[in-house]
Amino acid sequence: MKRDANTPQSDQDRLTIALIESIANQVRAAIESGDLPKIRMPTRGLENVTYDRAAGYLELGAMEKVRALTVNTARSFAQMLRLMAASRAMVKSNDFATKREAYYISKNWGDCRFDEQAESDAIMDDIEAIASRQSLSRENLRFYPEAHGGSVAGRLVVIDRNVLTGETIEIDCAKLGSGAYSIPRSAEQLNFRTDARFILAIETGGMFQRLNNHRFWESAQCIIVEMGGVPTRATRRFIRLLSDKHDLPVYCFVDCDPYGFTNIYRTLKAGSGNAAHLNRFLCVPRARFLGVSPQDIIDFGLQDATHPLTPVDIKRAKDALGNDPFIIAHPQWSAAIKQLLEMGVRAEQQALAKWGLNYVIDEYLPRKLAKVSEFLP
Amino acid sequence: MKRDANTPQSDQDRLTIALIESIANQVRAAIESGDLPKIRMPTRGLENVTYDRAAGYLELGAMEKVRALTVNTARSFAQMLRLMAASRAMVKSNDFATKREAYYISKNWGDCRFDEQAESDAIMDDIEAIASRQSLSRENLRFYPEAHGGSVAGRLVVIDRNVLTGETIEIDCAKLGSGAYSIPRSAEQLNFRTDARFILAIETGGMFQRLNNHRFWESAQCIIVEMGGVPTRATRRFIRLLSDKHDLPVYCFVDCDPYGFTNIYRTLKAGSGNAAHLNRFLCVPRARFLGVSPQDIIDFGLQDATHPLTPVDIKRAKDALGNDPFIIAHPQWSAAIKQLLEMGVRAEQQALAKWGLNYVIDEYLPRKLAKVSEFLP
Numbered sequence: 001m002k003r004d005a006n007t008p009q010s011d012q013d014r015l016t017i018a019l020i021e022s023i024a025n026q027v028r029a030a031i032e033s034g035d036l037p038k039i040r041m042p043t044r045g046l047e048n049v050t051y052d053r054a055a056g057y058l059e060l061g062a063m064e065k066v067r068a069l070t071v072n073t074a075r076s077f078a079q080m081l082r083l084m085a086a087s088r089a090m091v092k093s094n095d096f097a098t099k100r101e102a103y104y105i106s107k108n109w110g111d112c113r114f115d116e117q118a119e120s121d122a123i124m125d126d127i128e129a130i131a132s133r134q135s136l137s138r139e140n141l142r143f144y145p146e147a148h149g150g151s152v153a154g155r156l157v158v159i160d161r162n163v164l165t166g167e168t169i170e171i172d173c174a175k176l177g178s179g180a181y182s183i184p185r186s187a188e189q190l191n192f193r194t195d196a197r198f199i200l201a202i203e204t205g206g207m208f209q210r211l212n213n214h215r216f217w218e219s220a221q222c223i224i225v226e227m228g229g230v231p232t233r234a235t236r237r238f239i240r241l242l243s244d245k246h247d248l249p250v251y252c253f254v255d256c257d258p259y260g261f262t263n264i265y266r267t268l269k270a271g272s273g274n275a276a277h278l279n280r281f282l283c284v285p286r287a288r289f290l291g292v293s294p295q296d297i298i299d300f301g302l303q304d305a306t307h308p309l310t311p312v313d314i315k316r317a318k319d320a321l322g323n324d325p326f327i328i329a330h331p332q333w334s335a336a337i338k339q340l341l342e343m344g345v346r347a348e349q350q351a352l353a354k355w356g357l358n359y360v361i362d363e364y365l366p367r368k369l370a371k372v373s374e375f376l377p
Numbered sequence: 378m379k380r381d382a383n384t385p386q387s388d389q390d391r392l393t394i395a396l397i398e399s400i401a402n403q404v405r406a407a408i409e410s411g412d413l414p415k416i417r418m419p420t421r422g423l424e425n426v427t428y429d430r431a432a433g434y435l436e437l438g439a440m441e442k443v444r445a446l447t448v449n450t451a452r453s454f455a456q457m458l459r460l461m462a463a464s465r466a467m468v469k470s471n472d473f474a475t476k477r478e479a480y481y482i483s484k485n486w487g488d489c490r491f492d493e494q495a496e497s498d499a500i501m502d503d504i505e506a507i508a509s510r511q512s513l514s515r516e517n518l519r520f521y522p523e524a525h526g527g528s529v530a531g532r533l534v535v536i537d538r539n540v541l542t543g544e545t546i547e548i549d550c551a552k553l554g555s556g557a558y559s560i561p562r563s564a565e566q567l568n569f570r571t572d573a574r575f576i577l578a579i580e581t582g583g584m585f586q587r588l589n590n591h592r593f594w595e596s597a598q599c600i601i602v603e604m605g606g607v608p609t610r611a612t613r614r615f616i617r618l619l620s621d622k623h624d625l626p627v628y629c630f631v632d633c634d635p636y637g638f639t640n641i642y643r644t645l646k647a648g649s650g651n652a653a654h655l656n657r658f659l660c661v662p663r664a665r666f667l668g669v670s671p672q673d674i675i676d677f678g679l680q681d682a683t684h685p686l687t688p689v690d691i692k693r694a695k696d697a698l699g700n701d702p703f704i705i706a707h708p709q710w711s712a713a714i715k716q717l718l719e720m721g722v723r724a725e726q727q728a729l730a731k732w733g734l735n736y737v738i739d740e741y742l743p744r745k746l747a748k749v750s751e752f753l754p
Binding site: 101108146161162179183190228348356 | 467472473474475477478481482484485521523524525528535537538539540541546548552553554555556557558559560561562563566567581582583585586587590591592595603605681682725727728729730731732733734735
């Protein structure tokens with residue numbers, strides 16, 4: 001069964017193939033001149049991760065390691081070449097593989113086969129790190145994340161194409177009723193048309209459904225995205241691409257607790273130390289924190305709809321104050337976290353329902369959106 | 378801000394309001410005649426749950442309990458009436474609340490307020506159990522689940538409406554590109570148009586993305602639904618309504634392991650003992666198990682892409698053989714689970730990638746779908 005015959009290769013596809021072929025050619029040249037081949041790649045450990053305040057995210061430093069072909073590395077060296085060959089084949093056939101699938105593909109590689117997915121993941125991360133230096137993402141390599149993205153609704157037309165015929169497909173995210181657009185695992189090929197003024201990234205599914213069912217995005221002239229806790233890579237990449245292509249501000253609406261600040265919001269904005277080579281593609285440095293902020297608990301009278309901070313909350317808050325380069329770089333965040341610790345409570349975004357189910361739509365969001373400059377950074 | 382003025386009430390809405398008003402009238406009548414009011418409701422414990430092979434799902438039995446107004450129950454009695462009043466108000470305004478929101482609403486109820494969500498959940502379950510006797514679902518009461526549904530693609534047009542204007546909205550799930558339709562938290566108001574021959578319910582997001590990106594549903598003439606592990610209530614309700622309204626078979630495509638059989642598949646088909654009053658709305662008794670079956674591991678040469686059963690797998694399998702009324706009622710399932718225990722391995726649906734990424738599309742699914750009558754029940 002022949003697939004994707006009508007799909008032209010993109011510039012990114014050509015760059016990806018060129019990168020893989022250039023590494024392969026170096027390996028072959030070394031062998032032909034009687035040398036042991038080696039492949040240089042960025043070091044991926046935390047010792048090579050820095051927070052650059054100007055860039056606004058955690059990024060990989062300049063440290064490199066070398067994988068040379070020796071008796072001990074023969075198997076992993078061969079696996080790396082085979083995975084790169086698989087990547088090249090997928091670019092050519094316009095296909096993709098999840099990390100799990102890539103692991104299973106190797107079951108037919110004889111002695112080269114991976115015994116555990118941890119092995120294939122580590123080698124895939126190395127290949128991704130090499131590609132990231134050329135501004136090529138893991139999706140360009142056709143390694144897709146397992147988890148899909150969140151839901152989207154609002155003033156946005158997504159422009160995709162039929163992968164079999166090449167025909168253009170337009171999805172109007174204002175015409176999905178009570179449902180929504182489910183973000184695909186790779187957003188690289190998408191384009192957008194929108195008259196939205198901003199993107200609202202929402203922590204919980206319940207709040208997303210409320211804002212969608214009441215078509216909040218219509219009058220507020222925005223796009224709403226459900227993160228569902230810490231946003232998946234697919235969600236982060238989608239928000240980043242959409243924000244970049246249409247110069248859209250991104251406002252984050254999450255629970256008022258240390259997890260919401262330092263895990264959900266911080267991951268969206270500045271990324272994580274894990275897989276730091278991906279942050280340049282995934283992070284949204286322009287994101288701002290709409291709420292719920294500690295001050296909101298006071299300003300919107302939520303004191304009796306809060307819960308006490310748990311020991312885990314308190315530890316997370318103190319760790320952030322002491323160790324998190326993003327928090328330390330932003331005094332306003334340190335002040336907000338200290339304020340929360342003094343108050344001793346946390347508040348969920350759904351706590352606004354205390355004043356009525358749609359208080360969030362009628363009062364909270366309009367008042368907040370009138371003072372964007374006061375959002376936490 | 379007035380909402381939903383144009384939305385006519387449905388028959389279900391009228392029945393829901395009538396039920397709530399009839400209970401309220403009984404309470405008032407008792408008080409006016411000097412009696413202590415009481416409310417009868419189904420017992421929700423496991424002792425009142427049975428598996429009816431003819432119906433095909435775990436259902437609530439006939440046992441009842443009575444909540445009478447006493448000094449000790451004054452608070453919970455009042456909470457129950459207030460939650461029913463909130464439900465009636467939401468039906469009238471065409472709104473809804475998640476369980477979490479319903480808990481927060483009570484923060485303005487003075488002495489009636491819930492201290493913990495567990496309290497409001499239990500009372501909500503009682504109200505749902507009463508309503509279920511009248512064939513009214515929790516969504517009819519406007520209590521929506523927190524978790525959204527899975528993704529959908531394929532030969533299906535979903536017919537919804539603009540909740541503000543009443544205007545009809547049609548979503549063509551064949552025209553969403555690499556994205557998909559995200560199932561809303563309530564599917565009650567949806568209608569469908571389809572020429573599909575069946576619904577394929579898929580365990581993993583990765584497999585869903587593969588079948589969607591290659592538009593498997595086009596040639597196979599079907600609708601694909603991503604369950605993402607054990608399907609959420611929203612996903613189960615959506616599949617059930619779609620299957621009922623268009624008389625569509627439902628085939629389940631999950632991993633070959635005890636969790637896939639007894640948690641994912643069994644939950645979709647026969648429900649769970651928890652919240653058994655919901656099973657009549659959520660279960661899909663006509664669902665059949667496409668695979669991956671233990672016999673598939675042999676028939677499709679997957680032996681070297683399997684993993685050993687873990688102790689948890691073995692315990693789950695033995696529990697199912699000894700205690701699960703659904704498994705016990707189906708000798709074919711008992712035989713299949715015994716076969717898996719003898720083989721000592723499990724296989725994921727992505728293990729088919731051993732034969733090439735699209736072997737599942739080109740070989741596995743066509744061969745299985747040619748022999749539907751051999752699917753496990």
